[in-house]
Amino acid sequence: MVDEIHEECGVIGIWGYANASRAAAMGLFAMQHRGQESSGVATSDGKDITLVRQMGLVARLTEYMQEHGEPAGNAAIGHVRYSTAGGSSVVNAQPFLVRHKRGPLSIAHNGNLYNARDLRGKLEELGHIFQSTSDTEVLFHLTARHPAPSLEEAIKSAxxxxxxxxxxxxxxxxxxxxxxxxxxxxxxxxxxxxxxWVVASESCAFDLLGATYVRDIEPGELLVIDDTGCRSIRIAESPRRAHCIFEFVYFSRPDSLIFGHSCDKIRRRLGKQLATESPADADVVISVPDSSNTAALGFSHKSGIRFEIGLLRNHYVGRTFIDPTQAGRENKVKLKFNPIPGVLKGRRVVLVDDSIVRGTTLRSLCRMVREAGASEIHVRISSPPVRSPCFYGMDFPTESELLASNMSIEDMRKYLGVESLGYLSIEGMVQAARELEGQFCTGCFSGEYPDEELNKQNRQMQLGL
Ligand code: SF4
Structure with a gap:
């Protein structure tokens, strides 16, 4: 019942660097926001691969590595994972490591393979034995059973x-x-x-390591890096691009280059566009920290209404206090956020948030802002209403639990107990990221996915089939 959307993973890879395991773990620190359930590093010393995985934050992984000795080697891959409740166990922590006919192979994966269950069923029929419940494991089995002696050929086929x-x-x-x-x-x-060479989900990992951004891995590209250099293999043609626009709205860090573009710049533009589409007559703009700070700055800049810190976030509250009752959830919100009455008392407040999921957290926050003395609250959301599921690796609540799936905007306004509620339009969101126009997935907002099979699946789900 956590009222947030979670990214499911972040990955890193390093080649040709002394103490690669430590560097990989450092890079994971920068990408901790992409997964807090578990983390791990697999390290190659040129002959074999050593795997270290821990549940919890990356700090636990590095503590473990310091206590037990950092695995030696010049190459490593790493992973941070968020999992849904059923899959939270160290057997599902990544990277995975197997030993098959071509030798040891380790994999770290960010994303979601939506036909993994079917593939797994077919492989189990053939006698394959799986060790985890993760979709990623099918990649090992498909690679291992491929007859080609070349590892790249087998991976490409998988x-x-x-x-x-x-x-x-x-x-x-x-x-x-x-x-x-x-x-x-x-x-x-x-x-x-x-x-x-370094490969990472987000370029903020490069900044922490002192690495420089070269380029994105191309859609449909398999990059192979060894002592002879770096070579590119095409896995498949890329008929269209469908970058997740939610990476700009919420998931990625603003200091990262995402899909080759500054997340900070595009997130500010989301706020500016929101101010244009849904202005408010108010005295102060505040954000739901930290994820909405940048969009709130954009809103403030465009509207000319001063931005102030009206809510403080306690960064030390983990997942310990998850409580399924309403009272428990409100307590969690109080543990995490605190209002600053001096900023809010007697003021007409624009409260900017990046998205509404179940709406329970935002409702508690609005109550908190009101109790701190705000005379009016105008909620502005820097993305369109989230009404559909994500099949591409984001952990959304079910459609029936998404507030915007069940209520009109006016009903949501009443539910939040505020003077006004305004969302960004889909067109406005895409316009804010105009450098990549026509290259986005907007499925959770529009219900239209870049894959016809998923459109069909979504329509069937809506019909309850
Ligand atoms: S449905 Fe598309 S836009 Fe929405 S979170 Fe998933 S990949 Fe991103």
Whole structure:
């Protein structure tokens, strides 16, 4: 019953760097927002691969590595994971490591393979035994059973059989590989750290390591990096791009380059566009920290209404206090946020948030702002209403639990107990990210996915079939 959308993963890969396991873990620190359930690093010393995985935050992984010795080697891949409740266990923590006929192979995956269940069923019929409940594991089985002696050929064949979204880093003792699905749904970029190569979900990992951004891994590209250099293999043609626009709205860090563009710049534009489409007569703009700070700055800039910090966020509250009761949830909101009455008392407040999921957190926050003395509250959302599920690796509540699926905007306004509620339009959202126009997935907002099979599946779900 957590009232947030969760990114399911972040990945990293490093080749040709002394102490690669530590560097990979450092990069994971920068991408902690992409997954807090577990983290792990697989390291190659040129002959074999050592795997370390821990439940919890990356700090636990690094503590473990310090206590037990950092795995030695010049190449590593790493992963941070958020999982849905049923899959929260160390067997599902990544990277995965197997030993098959071509030797050890480790994989870290961000995304969702929506035909994994079907593929798994067929493989189990053939006698394959699975160790986890993760969709990623089918990639190992498909790779292992391919007859070609070449590892790249086997991986390419496996990737051609899966459907959905994937950004993958893979490690064999003598090479690092990275692949991205043909529509480029999730972000994955390539950087240079002196003579070493780095691949990461977000470029903020490069900044922490002192690496420089080179380019994105192309949709449909398999990149192979070894002692001879870096070469590109095409997995499949890329008929269209469908980058997840939610990466700009909420998931990615504003200091990252996402799909080759500044997340900060586009997120500010979302706020500016929101101010144009849904202005408010008010005294102060505040944000729901931290994810809405940048959009709120954009709203303030365009509207000319001063931005102030009206809510403070406590960053030390983990997932410990999840409580399924309404009272419990409100307590959690109080643990996490605190209003600043001096900013809010007697003021007409614009409260900017990036999205509404169930609406329970925002409702509690609105009550908190009111109790702190705000005379009016105008809620502005820097994305359109979320009405449909995500099949590409975001953990959304079911459609029936999404507030905007069940209520009109006016009913939502009443539910939140505020003077006005305004959303950004789909056109306005896409316009804010105009550099990539025509290259987005907007499925959870529009109900239209870049894949006809998913459109059919969504229509059937809506009909209750
Ligand atoms: S459905 Fe929404 S969250 Fe999922 S990939 Fe598309 S835009 Fe992103």
């Amino acid at each position: 990737l051609l059989q899966v459907k959905g979204s994937y950004c993958i880093t893979m490690l064999a003792p003598d090479r690092l590989m990275a692949a991205r699905d043909p529509m480029g749904i999730r972000p994955l970029c390539l950087g240079r750290l002196d003579k070493a």
